[in-house]
Amino acid sequence: MTLKKICCIGAGYVGGPSCAVIASKCPAIQVTVVDLSEERIKQWNSDHLPLYEPGLDDVVKSCRGRNLTFSTDIDTAIQEADLIFICVNTPTKNFGIGKGRAADLKYIEAAARRIADVSKSSKIVVEKSTVPVKAAQSISNILQANVKPGVKYQVLSNPEFLAEGTAVNDVLDPDRVLIGGEKNSLGKEAIEALCWIYEHWIPREKIIVMNTWSSELSKLAANAFLAQRISSINAISAICEATGADVSEVANAIGTDSRIGSKFLKASVGFGGSCFQKDVLNLVYLCECLNLPEAAAYWQQVVDINDYQRQRFANRVVESLFNTVTDKNITILGFAFKKDTGDTRESAAIYLSKYLMDEEARLRIYDPKVEKSQILRELTHPCISEDPSRVSKLVTIHQDPYEAAEGSHALIVCTEWDEFKTLDYHKIYQKMLKPAFIFDGRIILDHEALIEIGFHVETIGKRLSRKPVHRSIAPSTQ
Numbered sequence: 501m502t503l504k505k506i507c508c509i510g511a512g513y514v515g516g517p518s519c520a521v522i523a524s525k526c527p528a529i530q531v532t533v534v535d536l537s538e539e540r541i542k543q544w545n546s547d548h549l550p551l552y553e554p555g556l557d558d559v560v561k562s563c564r565g566r567n568l569t570f571s572t573d574i575d576t577a578i579q580e581a582d583l584i585f586i587c588v589n590t591p592t593k594n595f596g597i598g599k600g601r602a603a604d605l606k607y608i609e610a611a612a613r614r615i616a617d618v619s620k621s622s623k624i625v626v627e628k629s630t631v632p633v634k635a636a637q638s639i640s641n642i643l644q645a646n647v648k649p650g651v652k653y654q655v656l657s658n659p660e661f662l663a664e665g666t667a668v669n670d671v672l673d674p675d676r677v678l679i680g681g682e683k684n685s686l687g688k689e690a691i692e693a694l695c696w697i698y699e700h701w702i703p704r705e706k707i708i709v710m711n712t713w714s715s716e717l718s719k720l721a722a723n724a725f726l727a728q729r730i731s732s733i734n735a736i737s738a739i740c741e742a743t744g745a746d747v748s749e750v751a752n753a754i755g756t757d758s759r760i761g762s763k764f765l766k767a768s769v770g771f772g773g774s775c776f777q778k779d780v781l782n783l784v785y786l787c788e789c790l791n792l793p794e795a796a797a798y799w800q801q802v803v804d805i806n807d808y809q810r811q812r813f814a815n816r817v818v819e820s821l822f823n824t825v826t827d828k829n830i831t832i833l834g835f836a837f838k839k840d841t842g843d844t845r846e847s848a849a850i851y852l853s854k855y856l857m858d859e860e861a862r863l864r865i866y867d868p869k870v871e872k873s874q875i876l877r878e879l880t881h882p883c884i885s886e887d888p889s890r891v892s893k894l895v896t897i898h899q900d901p902y903e904a905a906e907g908s909h910a911l912i913v914c915t916e917w918d919e920f921k922t923l924d925y926h927k928i929y930q931k932m933l934k935p936a937f938i939f940d941g942r943i944i945l946d947h948e949a950l951i952e953i954g955f956h957v958e959t960i961g962k963r964l965s966r967k968p969v970h971r972s973i974a975p976s977t978q
């Protein structure tokens with residue numbers, strides 16, 4: 501089967517980059533990415549794309565207006581397409597049954613109903629969003645219940661594994677592509693059609709075909725395993741801090757075992773991003789629904805350790821600053837959930853800011869890629885601040901790291917931006933109040949050099965020798 505036109509519903513972090521790469525690699529296919537948000541589509545059609553992603557500008561510019569279109573005309577794009585990717589958001593439900601754990605599937609259902617309402621020809625519908633197992637069944641049920649004469653649907657699962665900050669490369673050169681579908685002849689035909697798209701640039705042996713439910717579960721399992729590694733090394737970091745072991749040395753030692761592997765063993769102030777917590781909780785909820793409480797409790801610990809790590813780090817900041825941060829100036833370097841993205845969803849910096857605002861600290865925040873309005877939106881969210889007016893009282897956003905450090909008692913590295921490694925820390929030291937503290941939540945700075953300058957340095961998973969600083973005898977917060 502040859503596909504001439506494809507449509508992608510959802511122009512977000514997944515739909516935009518993945519379909520831009522498809523368009524660039526398949527010049528004979530017309531790719532239309534649609535979204536309900538006029539603002540987002542306007543940005544995709546401008547020089548200022550709605551998300552920062554290295555290499556994305558070039559890919560989009562190379563095919564936008566040729567075989568890549570961004571549009572709010574959802575119905576026309578669906579009607580004309582042979583194949584439709586569903587890339588809408590699947591956030592954690594914050595109300596009703598499964599609140600705080602289950603994925604909210606209302607956007608998936610709305611997309612499926614829209615396809616059913618407007619389609620006049622047969623479609624392959626590809627679920628790319630991350631969903632609970634059996635979501636493809638719900639999509640299929642909605643489509644079949646509303647099917648028009650002569651129209652046929654095949655639903656496939658094709659989860660996305662790209663990571664933000666490396667999205668373009670991840671789609672260009674993935675470890676694997678997963679496709680789940682039915683084993684009957686129509687199912688196989690649909691799987692072949694989707695394989696044909698990917699085979700424009702990905703070797704066939706990297707495309708793994710399986711049943712739909714395995715494919716859906718593999719996505720949740722992959723994210724749960726990745727998050728579990730971070731929580732595991734973060735749990736080890738707590739032992740390191742209590743004993744004098746060094747978590748980076750431990751990670752290096754265990755990572756050289758080829759059965760364990762060296763990736764995703766970087767201890768940190770906690771994982772962030774829109775998916776790890778959401779998908780692990782989704783798995784927890786799935787286990788609960790399947791009456792598997794022990795499995796649910798196991799995966800719940802991955803999220804609990806992440807909360808513990810963030811709180812533990814915040815406590816260490818307060819304790820080190822003589823057990824009070826009230827009215828102290830604290831500079832936060834980095835607000836994105838990781839480097840090379842402007843995305844702040846579930847960023848550890850948000851939670852750290854919350855804990856410090858609860859202690860009435862004054863925050864001076866700098867991030868090279870996150871807009872001021874975005875930081876304020878995160879901090880004034882009702883889950884973070886009960887009284888948003890306190891945010892304007894306690895928080896200032898800065899365009900320059902040196903300005904942000906001016907008059908500060910402490911500086912906290914929350915995001916591992918490369919530029920933080922090469923700042924002029926002599927200059928920063930001069931601008932700060934003494935004793936000047938640095939809390940390296942990402943283990944990226946040269947701690948010995950900072951101690952030499954005169955800083956009091958604290959980091960994750962390691963006790964640092966330091967010049968003595970007077971400590972108060974007030975009770976510890978830990």
Ligand SMILES: NC(=O)C1=CN([C@@H]2O[C@H](COP(=O)(O)OP(=O)(O)OC[C@H]3O[C@@H](n4cnc5c(N)ncnc54)[C@H](O)[C@@H]3O)[C@@H](O)[C@H]2O)C=CC1
Nearest residue numbers: 510511512513514535536588589590607610611629630660
């Ligand atoms: N962000 C990431 O790095 C990754 C995300 N995923 C998964 O991909 C899915 C999408 O994630 P993101 O792209 O980050 O979300 P996003 O929130 O950036 O984008 C989703 C877009 O879908 C649009 N939308 C929602 N309902 C719609 C409808 N009925 N019709 C048209 N547009 C609609 C929204 O307006 C939004 O622009 C989620 O399930 C996520 O778990 C998977 C791999 C990586």
Ligand SMILES: O=C(O)[C@H]1O[C@H](OP(=O)(O)OP(=O)(O)OC[C@H]2O[C@@H](n3ccc(=O)[nH]c3=O)[C@H](O)[C@@H]2O)[C@H](O)[C@@H](O)[C@@H]1O
Nearest residue numbers: 660661662663664730764765766768771772773775837838
């Ligand atoms: O489903 C998704 O949304 C995606 O989730 C993650 O990608 P992403 O969240 O974009 O970024 P990661 O590189 O995985 O980082 C997630 C968080 O973990 C932190 N992290 C990562 C690695 C590590 O060793 N230590 C650590 O603290 C990062 O700083 C970040 O806060 C997965 O890596 C992708 O494969 C997946 O497709």
